[in-house]
Amino acid sequence: MNNPGFVELPELQQQLCSCWRQLSQAKSWNANLPVPLLNRCWLRLEVLEVGNLLKRLPVDASAHAPELVRFQHLLRQGLNSEQAERLCWEEFTAEACHLALRRYWEAQQNPQYLWNLSNYLDLLGRYRKNFEQGNCSLPLLILPRSNDQMKLICHWIEG
Template identity: 45%
Template sequence: MIQVVVRVPSVPSSDARSGPAATSGSAATVDGLFLLDPHREELRGALQELEGSDHWHGGLPVLLLERCWLRLSRVPVEGLAYRLPPDCSQEAPELRRYRELVAAGHPAWEAERLCWEDFGADACREALRRFWAAQERGTQGWTLETYLDLIQQYRLRFAAGGSRPVPLLVLARREGHARRDRHRLLWLGPDAAAGRPSMRDTCP
């Protein structure tokens, strides 16, 4: 299985600021991520919206940060898959069936033959082509599995009571070697909005 989004233990050197420039109008989270004043204002608004919601609904906020442009955007959770489509190539029925057969003890060659019988050779080849094309261009670790995991975590944290954190996806670049990087999922609470260190991402 393709690995899911993981927490990067350190951030690139472009974020390793020091001196007055790092503290004027910005604050760092425990993760080393710098939030500018407009970012923290947006975060405060999202946190207030969460605190004021008495039930889970699709309009709850998710924050997306494009670090290269210092641009923070806000989308409703119900629109996240439209704004940031997860890669679903590995969830093709042909590939799922192949994995099930291998997990059941069938040799790889036999699992492939059975898939060809069930779906046809052309369909199996097309599923593989789409899968490898996605790997080549880079998925940034953002798959259907990680998308559904974010939604599940969000619902659990919302229902847990107390201070509700907001999910922030730090988007990886898609050009050059950086296309192999992964999006980072952070959960930010009131401390981050106030300019104090925030909670870390808890994804594996």
């Protein structure tokens, strides 16, 4: 069947097999390793390289603003929120702290990103660790349906 909007499952399987071959032939961890990205609405598989993930799928890093990270660190050290806030204001200025917090709140209320920095770093860390341990695990990223508030989903395909 040659319907231009229709992708047959054998084509998806071939693309995934190509990813497996590339992964199994790699001699060392590198930025060219494959990361398949499935658009489940159209059953299309796009194969990205690890080094191009952020270009194609930027992350929400609003929670990792230095002002917010410092505030959380001070809380973990035992300071109360007022003390931590005062120290952050002295270190970064009140205006910078308010701006970081506003950006974080806006990102939570109006998500524009499919994943956050922690998810991205977790994927990289697990992929690299698995690779270096000789464990063939391939991350399969799945895009949410359009107009869906879900985030990007990562499934691991074990070899």
